[in-house]
Amino acid sequence: MPKVSNLPEYIAEILGQYYGLVVEIPHYLSEMAMIAKSQGWVNIEREVLRNRAEEYGSRTDGIPHRSLFSRGLRQEMHLEVESFQRQTVTHNFLCSLMYSLVHKSPEFALGVIYALEDTATPELLVVGQLISYIHEGVSVDNLSSNDLAAKDRQIPASELSLASFLRMHIVDFEIGHREGLKTAIAKDLGNTLSGEFLKGYQSVIQSMEDWWWYLAAVCE
Numbered sequence: 001m002p003k004v005s006n007l008p009e010y011i012a013e014i015l016g017q018y019y020g021l022v023v024e025i026p027h028y029l030s031e032m033a034m035i036a037k038s039q040g041w042v043n044i045e046r047e048v049l050r051n052r053a054e055e056y057g058s059r060t061d062g063i064p065h066r067s068l069f070s071r072g073l074r075q076e077m078h079l080e081v082e083s084f085q086r087q088t089v090t091h092n093f094l095c096s097l098m099y100s101l102v103h104k105s106p107e108f109a110l111g112v113i114y115a116l117e118d119t120a121t122p123e124l125l126v127v128g129q130l131i132s133y134i135h136e137g138v139s140v141d142n143l144s145s146n147d148l149a150a151k152d153r154q155i156p157a158s159e160l161s162l163a164s165f166l167r168m169h170i171v172d173f174e175i176g177h178r179e180g181l182k183t184a185i186a187k188d189l190g191n192t193l194s195g196e197f198l199k200g201y202q203s204v205i206q207s208m209e210d211w212w213w214y215l216a217a218v219c220e
């Protein structure tokens with residue numbers, strides 16, 4: 001782990017591990033888009049590609065979200081999150097997600113992606129809280145403010161603060177991903193979801209829970 005002054009090392013380490021998920025999300029979406037295409041799920045394919053385009057910067061002046069996040073951590077907290085090595089538990093968690101997408105059934109894969117979008121907002125609130133402990137520019141009270149998010153949207157992406165980046169995800173981007181996917185699923189599959197979807201969803205909840213508990217334990 002790199003030396004970070006004035007920053008509790010365990011929070012830095014957790015942010016470094018979380019960054020791995022931020023990096024991998026567009027790859028999972030790419031895989032889901034291919035699965036949707038193979039199944040003729042046209043609305044799901046369109047929504048997943050819209051989501052991926054957003055991750056790559058379609059609403060942030062072409063700057064990918066991973067870059068905005070790492071830049072904010074570097075500029076405001078002197079944390080070089082890109083240089084962190086993934087711990088084995090993070091590697092296994094991230095690989096297990098791709099394994100599920102590639103090797104399980106299409107509806108299981110859909111449950112995996114839906115779970116990732118559904119958990120993104122509460123997970124970001126945890127990340128925001130961790131950051132708030134060591135960065136006075138980030139306040140948990142302000143991370144869910146629609147009024148502040150409306151002001152954030154007026155700021156060029158090249159000037160977005162870490163707090164603005166987190167807020168835009170919490171009140172806008174991630175809500176849109178979850179609701180957009182929910183609507184697309186209803187259009188393509190109606191009420192015919194099988195138990196496979198639920199199994200895929202639950203597999204993510206369980207492995208994500210394990211991942212966070214492990215990070216909390218080893219970083220103490």
Ligand SMILES: [Fe+2]
Binds near residue numbers: 054055065169173
């Ligand atoms: Fe994002």
Ligand SMILES: [Fe+2]
Binds near residue numbers: 120173174
């Ligand atoms: Fe998302």
